Amino acid sequence: MQYSKELMNRLKRLEGQVRGVIRMIEEEKHCKEVVSQLSAVRSATDRAIGYIVAKNLESCILEAKEEGRDAEDAIQEAVNMMIKSR
Incomplete structure (x- = not known):
């Protein structure tokens, strides 16, 4: 599977969010602010996982149809990946 520019952009934004959390901790921000940002990181990570699984599933289904399978x-593999990521 070839990863798209859109996915790379998502991951770069996620990387920026993590750096922001690190900066907040270094600046000793209130724990509510840090936890709030970590929650945003978790949501962004979940969305990235969903995107990757969906694109992979799409590719696998098209390939199976082309091969008559x-x-x-x-x-089922996509469902299992989603369950394991939780």
Whole structure:
């Protein structure tokens, strides 16, 4: 699977969020602010995981159809990846 520029941009924003949290900790910001930002990082990470799994699933389903195979295994694998990421 080839990763898109959109995914790379998402991950770079996520990287910036993590750096922001580190800076907040270094500046001894209130724990509520830090936890709030960490929650945002977690949400962004979950969205990135969902994006990767969805794009991979799309690719696997198209490949299975082209080869005349059932896509059920690819779908089950995607579901398992989503469950493990939680």
